[in-house]
Amino acid sequence: MTDVEMKTEDKAQDKAQDKTKEEPKPVPVSPAAEIKSNVALIERAVATLEPRFTMRVLRTLTSLRKRLNDAVLREAVEEVYPKDSSIKKSLLSWLPAATSADHSMDIDGAPASSKPTSDPVPEVEIYLRLLILHHFLSSQSTYGKAMELAQDTVAKMQALNRRSMDPIGAKVWYAVERTYELAGELADARPMFLAAQRTSSLRHDDETQASLINRLLRSYLQYSLYDQADKLVSKTTFPASASNSQFARYHYYLGRIKVVQLNYTAAHTNLQQAIRRAPPAKVAPGFYQAVHKLSVVVELLMGDIPERSLFRHPVLEKALSAYYDIVTAVRTGSLSQFQTTLSKHAALFEADKTYTLIGRLRQNVIKTGIRRLSLSYSRISLRDICVKLHLDSEEDAEYIVGKAIRDGVIDGRIVHEKGWMECGGQKGGYGPEVAEVFQRRIGYCLELHNQSVKAMRYPLNAHRKELAAAEGAREREKELAKQVQEGGGDLDDDDSPLGEGF
């Protein structure tokens, strides 16, 4: 909460500065000004060795990205760098030459603001490059330039090798990957990512390492290389100090790997983590939808039915509609309905890469069907099962029911001579499992509490003030005691019982 307030305050200040320095701007703070204030923050971060400020800058990246254009970037570069800086020239060379309209704006702005006299820290250059890269990625015509810039920036970043650059570096890697992906050459970038990942792990550069592991996983999964992705996961440790968004991505990718390997419980845990750590649904709807799509399928594969309210969520409603149909089919245990739904939405599922996963649900449909039958009948002939579940033959029905009994889906037995299935009574709902579930939840709550205690920040030397205050209090107390001592006997009567009490 405080962070958000701080940000809005900053913006308000920026606005105020804008108005005094330059001609009045429209109400939202201009992107160029925001970049400038961000640059100031980065300089402060480098000067005070506090990555916190850099983080704050990077948080605005998403909203800033959407408002970038050539003119804004030009203006920002012009104002951040001194007149004859070589870095400025190299940065400007990436941007198209300014049109006359832009020039007039530059000239308007330039004399008012004080020109910097020396080059800002290299972090600023990388930050500006990151912004330019994001700008290039927003339109298809500049992909080629984006690729050049990405390669150039990576080389530059690696040559500079500054620890204070790491948080920005992590974001740059994201942009680099995006560049390669949009150019359709993601596989070619893999060796570069792998090398960079090794370097960053040697340098304990957690943020970059987390970002790169995610980049690699994404590129593996893009090409369905689940084996390699799994090996990467087992050979690396994901840095615990990585940011939430990186963790959310990581858990999502892990979930995808696990579900392919039939490890549904683990996949479910990972996806839950991904959902919890993901930014709010409205901010990042794409990720939210993708995770939920997969999580619905995993829940079904585990034999659970996802909650109905999930499908009414405003962000998810539309995206999950096909999945809702599947859920209904599984819930009613109707194979024919399941098959028609599957073929109806095949293209969509394939695009989501969930087609084969949903294909695996077939057996769950049958299991749910048998379970429903076993709950509603105490004795049912195999023929009827066959008819109700649209199975091909009684023989099949017998094997299937046998398997269901062995797997513990239903409690009952088959009487072969009579050709029916007898269903056992329902087990009570209370047992050690309840305690286990309770324990899991409490465990989660306690973990959450401990994590949040750890996540609090304690400003350096803040306890000094308290110490001083305590010192003052002690002084006052002494004085009071003195006064009481001096002040006389008439208080003694009142004091004595209390004194004994102490």
Place this chain on the structure above:
Amino acid sequence: MSPPSHLPALYQELQRSFESRPCNLQNCGQLLAKLKIGLIEAGLLVPQPNSKLEDLVVARDILEIGAICSIRAQDVPSFDRYFSQLQTFYNDFSSVLPPSQREYPIRGLNLIRLLTQNRIADFHTTLESLPLPADEISSNPYISHPVNLERRLMEGSYSKVWHAREEAPIEEYKFFVDSLMGTIRNEIASCEETAYETLPLKDAATLLFFSSQSELVKFAQEREWQIDVVGGTITFAKKGEERVEIPKEKLILADLAYARELEQIV
């Protein structure tokens, strides 16, 4: 490096003995051993990006023949080795090399192999990484066969798996399907143990796909089933009802842990 001069001759000989009916396995094995040494000398066994295309195609062909021969010789570990070598050709060189006719049969064989070894997780991982769009999985006969087998196995339609032997797209699949039967029989047996109390001998034989009573009796003895010869029934020993015990130690530990955590919080 250019391939040694005797390689082409050996390769042609291999092709001849591979295509002759019946296939001369022993001869093939000897030729393959020689050819593999030749490939290593030419640096083609593990393909390099700068190798010539024609050489790569030949190398892939040799390995493919090797894979199929090892199935015919019922040598699964050897098939495994050939397949891992072929994977480089299939996955990393797919954009350069012309597609091979034998690629999907061999991929399918590999899928079935995973199925018979009960490596279901690997089966699905391999299936997901196939470079095929989802609708082609069901239309490609070589791939759809193992996929259907897996689906039926998971559902429990064992009789369909049994009948699927006739549907095998190429001869080599049958070898695996036969060995799959052993796995299935054990599956069915374990289902029967829990699902039935008693079962007539005759029906048990049909359920387990045994053609003669004596086979069934032998199998039943292995699994320690009680056979009532007079009544002609099998009785399955009921496992004792599992007693529900309160996991005392676990509960105590959990309570202590809660107490400790609460102490920290308050």
